[in-house]
Amino acid sequence: MRDVFDALLDTVFPPACIACEAWLPADSPGAFCSxxxxxxxxxxxxxxxxxxRPYRHDxxxxxxxxxxxxxPPAFSMARSWGCYPRESDVTHPLRQVIHRFKYGRQASLGKPLGRLMAQACQPWEPASGFDLIIPVPLHPRRLRWRGFNQSVLLGREVGRAWRIPIDPFILTRKTETAPQSTLSLRERGPNVRGAFVIAPGRAVARMGVLLVDDIYTSGATLNECTRVLLRAGAGEVRALTLARTVS
Ligand SMILES: [Zn+2]
Ligand SMILES: [Zn+2]
Incomplete structure (x- = not known):
């Protein structure tokens, strides 16, 4: 039913590139224009x-x-859809879109970006071995400011595409940490240590977990979430992000 509704909407409002807003051809596979x-x-x-982490030379x-x-990180594997552009590349389409999503609070971008993420790992046979998607939680204060958790919106699309249930309430952020982007790589591990807990009464024992976040930078946040999940008995934790920095 939802697909029919989406198709109808596409006829009335032809889809546009999420970065430059150019009209997309009807058979366009993605959210960005070519x-x-x-x-x-x-x-x-x-x-x-x-x-x-991708290498430069083929x-x-x-x-x-x-x-x-x-x-070695605690997660067994991490993958991302795209390389996050350098700080100086302010007009880069991916940077602009992520910025609008997170800081412009444009929740509608979660769907197209989540779909791209779901496409990212076809060779990874993503649907196998996962029992649950867990989005990296935000502290309630930041959640109130943004109005949504970007990782939940992304994870929901991945879950829909791969038919994996998502539970955004298992893992919670108990301490408000400084944004990782404001810290040096060395400071990021200690900054998030002890920041996450499993909600009382929730179980992850022996589960294959897919952690979802928007950007992989140092991996410290995903690593800390993984440690908490493994300590609670999770069988395996893999991570998927929309973008990752490449240093
Ligand atoms: Zn475009
Ligand atoms: Zn590595």
Whole structure:
């Protein structure tokens, strides 16, 4: 029923690029027009099989990155749809759209962005082995400011596409931490340590969990959430983000 309604809406309001608002052809596969899409660097192999960090040169084979060799993350695997543009690249379509989503509080972007995320990991056979999607929680104060948790909106679309239930109430953020983006990479781990707890009475024992967040930067937030879930008995935790920084 929902699909019929969506199709009807598309006829009345033809879909537009979520970045530049150019009209999209009816058979357009994605949310971005082709010229905006061309500017976005997708995360593709070769990459680190653990944290999903892509390597610049096509001739390299997949191999663990230095960070994962030195200090393996708690999650077994992380993947992302696109590379997050550099700070200086302020007009980049992906940066603009994520900014409007998170700071312009444009909740309607959750759906097209979540669909892109769901497409991101086809070779990963994403639907296998997951019992539950858990979005990275926001502190209630930030949730009140934004009016929605961007990770819940993204996770909902991934769950719809892959037919995995989502539970945004299992994991909660008990302390308000400084935004990771304001800290150095070294400060990010300690900043989120102890920030998350499992809600009383919720169980994750032996479950295959897919953690969903908007941006992977240092991996510290996803790592801390994973530690809490594994301590509560989760079987395996993998992570999926819309974008990831590539340093
Ligand atoms: Zn565009
Ligand atoms: Zn790695």
């Amino acid at each position: 010229s905006c899409h061309d500017e976005i660097q997708l995360v593709r192999p070769p990459f680190c099989p653990r944290c999903g 001739w390299q084979a997949d191999h663990l990155c230095g960070g994962c060799l030195l200090q």
